[in-house]
Structure formats: structure tokens, C-alpha cells
Amino acid sequence: MLFHGVGGSTVLFSAHWMRFLPSDFRVKTLDGVADDWPIDYAELAPFYDRIDGQFGVSGIAGDPAYPDRPEYPMPPLPIGDWGKRVAAAHAKMGWHWWPGSNAINSRDYGGRRQCVQRSTCRAGCNEGAKGSVDRTHWPESERHGVRLITDAQVSRITLDEKGRANGALYRDGPGPEKHIKADVVILAAHAIGTPRLLLLSAAKGHGNGLANRSGLVGRRLMMHPLSRTIGLFEEPMMSWQGHWGQSLYCLQFAETDVSRGFVRGAKWNLSPSGGPLMAALYPWPGERLWGAAMHEHVNAWLGRAAIWGVTAEDLPEVENRVDLDPELCDRYGDPAPRLHYTLSQNSRDMLAFMNQRVEESFRAAGAYRTLLRPLVAEAGWHALGTCRMGDDPETSVVDRWQRCHDIPNLLILDGSAFVTCSSVNPSATISALALRAADHLVNHRRDVAR
Amino acid sequence: MDDQPALDDQSRAQLAELAEVIAPRWGDLPAASEIALSQAPLDRVLALRPDLLAPLKAVLDRVRGRPPEAAMEKLESTDAAGLHTLLTVVAGAYYAHPDVRAALHYSGQQAQSLPRDGFGAEELVIEMMQQPPIYRKVD
Ligand code: SF4
Secondary structure (H helix, E strand, O other): OOOOOOOHHHHOOOOEOOOOOHHHHEHHHHHOOOOEOOOOHHHHHHHHHHHHHHHOOEOOOOOOOOOOOOOOOEOOOOOHHHHHHHHHHHHHHOOOOEEOOEOEOOOOEOOEOOOOOOOOHHHOOOOOOEOOHHHHOHHHHHHOOOOOOOOOEEEEEEEOOOOOEEEEEEEOOOOOOEEEEOOOEEEOOHHHHHHHHHHHOOEOOEOOOOOOOOOOOOOOOEOOOEEEEEEEOOOOOOOOOOOOOOOEEEOOOOOOOHHHOOOOOEEEEEEOOOOHHHHHHOOOOOOOOOOHHHHHHHHHHOOOEEEEEEEEOOOOOOOOEEEEEEEEEOOOOOEEEEEEOOOOHHHHHHHHHHHHHHHHHHHHHOOOEEEEEOOOOOOOOOOEOOOOEOOOOOOOOEOOOOEEOOOOOEEEOOHHHOOOOOOOOOHHHHHHHHHHHHHHHHHOHHHOOO | OOOOOOOOHHHHHHHHHHHHHHOOOEOOEOOHHHHOOOOHHHHHHHHHOHHHHHHHHHHHHHHOOOOHHHHHHHHHHHOHHHHHHHHHHHHHHHHOOHHHHHHHOOOOOOOOOOOOOOOOOHHHHHHHHOOOOOOOOOO
16 A cells, blocks of 8 residues: 555555464475565564554454464454454354454553544544554654655665765755765665665666665565455444454464465455445446445445455565556656566465355355455555565575665665565564664664764 | 636536436435535535546546436446546435435444443454464474
């Protein structure tokens, strides 16, 4: 999800707050595909614990889909009538489910109010209950002296004569480009913006783009292909209310089982279903969206629907990539990013399998009808992996501390650094990794030559 | 907000005809004409979503002169984006209207207090907690 504004993608995100599974860091070892990370779950766990406190996460420990962890800062949000139905169904079927972990306040926390369940999270939370970075980090950072320059668009990372990063060129309105100097440059422009900037910054000795000795800048683009199924119930559940946010999640099918015909797995999250406009505009398969049909749709959906979203783990492939568009430019004349992406057979097979299981889940929960969108175009799609982490400079862009191998005072602290993408939502892992890298930077500041 | 010209009378009349096809009377639910959708309700949507004005004008231009049902069928078969714009405007204006909400017994998305008695499935969570781990052990 992309959003240009203070707080970035977290302003509009759904705040699902999930840790990677231990196996996510060992995909090559366990499944013979993709690559292992240079770090593991145990190494990241203390940073997950700390970052949960910073964002304010509600949930409950004890999930058998994860190793032990400390209790969450706040108890879970209500799972809703729809959640109770699905939880009971999964309990009967012997399938996993767990109350949703969300970066949403279930109590007043961190100077922010608790959630009021208005369900408008994806348009930004006007209560301040959602842990978006404009509320969780920027105010305190500014109190500590950080200067935030808004509406600034960086066009190049600049290098000194020794090939170290020494700042950035940017514009923040009409007028000439400005240069800001820095001893350390940290890039966090999303898995599309970050490689674009590195490619745009091609310089002497880096004609291929900055930090691109491996040729992997922009490569291995992973998404989270998403399917969505609506379950329609006879009983009123007031499902226009409720955080969005996940009411609950299911990791029954997150780990590899080769008998299913694919490797890796998917995460499911259950949500409420919004107001009448969402029902009216939903692409009801094979049906007209106007006239009597519109009324029938709203009548069937409003307050009586729940939504399973399924995010599939994509595997990294070098041909899925971001490069520079030869024609399309931004408002300042710099090339726009261009995406090349083909959905793999593994991801297709995985979604097809999951969609059948989701149908079973909803039917067991009492839904009388389901509406499947096998691949959602406008949501999901967490872009990840375009500047992968690794120990070998020939096969990775950043090291285990997220410093560029080629330019050690240039760090990449966003989802570009992911080696694989897991099936779970990435924000908790992006943030925990950033905290870990920032800690390391502070503790080893002396080693970064000025 | 900038002062973009609102829809002219001709376009409003055209929209009213289309809206009547999109949202006819249905049981207790009023037809678009009964809530004068092409007047204040439409202006409300365009005030909240000024970005919809230009694409709305464009889609109206594309089907001008056609009977409303034929216009809708044309959009449905050839212009998914235009149909989506039109439905967003009309359904947005329709479902925001108090008479429609009353007929639906829909009070809108309201601020609520969180329940004090927990998240709603405590016993089932305890059952799940007692299950053996399902994550793959590494190393
Ligand atoms: S439901 Fe979403 S938008 Fe509303 S208060 Fe809770 S977090 Fe914020």
C-alpha cells in the first residue's frame, strides 16, 4: 500500500500486526526454494517485543501457531458476532483461529484514545486509535529535534569523492533542487520507491545504479496476492461496525504441506463488511449492479456479511522487478518506476486451494452464500524484496544490518530488504527490523566513517 | 475546495434519469426521484469527493442522448470504469440520505464503547491455547 504523507503507508493500512513465523526465515533449508535470511526468528523476537510497545498492539499471547511470546500491550479487540461464528466453526473442524492482533488501541495507550469501532480504519483513523507513524513516532521524534520536511521529493542520493553517501537532492516546491547533507543516509521509500531512487542515482562507479553490484536492485519483487471471499449470513450481526483491522486470523494453512501441490502457505484474516455503499459497489460475480439488484445486494449484505481475506506468500523471482520507465516521468521529469510482475503457478495453486478451504470455513460457520474474488486487484499487494538482505555482496544488496554492501553509510530500512515475504502482513517485521538496524547503527556509530 | 462548476441543468436532468434506473423504488426504499437525488444529495457527494466531478461529466457525455436503460447497458458492456464512477456517485448520494437509511434501519457507522466483558470467545481461545504447536520447528 502506498501513501505519500506524514506516516506513509501506515496512515491507510489495516493495522494487522503479525510476526513472521520461524520457518519464514528458513525457506531454502526447509522447502528447497527461495533463500534463507541471514537472521532468524529468535534474533528478531526481542525487537518484535519492543516494537509492539511502540506502536501499541492489542492481542493475546498463547497462539499455538507461534513460539511463546510476552503478553501484548493491550487485550484483543472484540471479534464480533461474525468472528464468534467462525471461531466456533474452526473449533469444530479442528482448524486454527486466533483473535486478531492489531496495532489498534483497545485501551487508552501511548497518549492515544481507544478504538470506537467505526470501521473506517482504511481511510485513516480520526480517533487516533490506530498506530500510524504520524501518531506513534513523528511527534516524539520532533520533540527530540528531528526536522521533518514535508512535500519533499528526493531525486538522487549523492556520494562524496570516496564513494560514500553524503546526502540527497530534493525539491519541495517550485524552484531549484536543494541538497541536504548527511553523514548517514537512510532510505525508507517502499519496495518500489527505494530501488527507483537507487537506480535514478546512478553515479561514477555506480553506473548500474547505487549499491547494485549484485544486479539485484529492483529484482525479486514479491507481492502478497490476495483473494477475498464474502460470507453472507441470515442473522443480523451489525457487521458495518468493528475495527478493520482483523477480527481474527487463521494460520491453519500457513506452513508447507507438499501434498497440497504447492510450497509455503497463506494467512487468512476475517473482517467486518462495511456499510451499504460497499455492498452496492462490490463486484457481485455475474450480476448486474443496479436497479433491483442493487437493493437486493444491500439487503443481503448490510450487517449480515463477513470477509475472509487470504494473503498468499509469493516466492522471489528475479524477473519480477522494478526498473525505470523509458517514457513515463514524474512532475520533475525523472523516470517513473515500471513494474514487471507475473503471478507464479505456485501462488495460483495456493490461492485456488485456499479459496476452497475458505468456502468450507464460511459454510461451517453458517453462511448461506459466499462471493469469491479469486484475485483482488486493488488491495493486498504488499510490495517487498527489491533490495534483498544477505551476507554475500554478490547476491544481495544490504547486509544483515541493512547497510548497503557497496555503501555502508547508506541504509535501507523498509520492506525492500526482505529476503522472502512470509504470508503474514509485513508492517511488524519492517518495523522490528528497522529498530534492530537503528540500534546497531547507534551502537556502532563510530565505525561509520565521517 | 476550488470553485469547479457544478453540473449544469442538462447534466443534472440526465443524471436524474439514470439514477432512477440505478435506484428505483423497492419495498420501503424510496426511488432516487423521491429523494431528489440529483439535487442536494448529489451536491453533497461532489462536495465530499470533488475528484468525481470530472469523470462523472465524462461518463454523462459518453452516454448522452441514449435512453437511461440503454445507457446503463452500454456502460456495463463497454466502460467498467465509467459505470463505477456513476454508481459511486449515485449509490453514494442514495445511501447517505436519511430517508434511505431509515428505511434500511441503518444508523451509519457510529462511535461505540468497547465491551467490558472481553473480546467475545474466551472459552474457545483457551481450548485453542491447549492445542499442540502448529508452527514448523526450525533447527
Ligand atoms: S475502528 Fe478503525 S478508524 Fe475507527 S477508531 Fe478503531 S482503529 Fe480508528
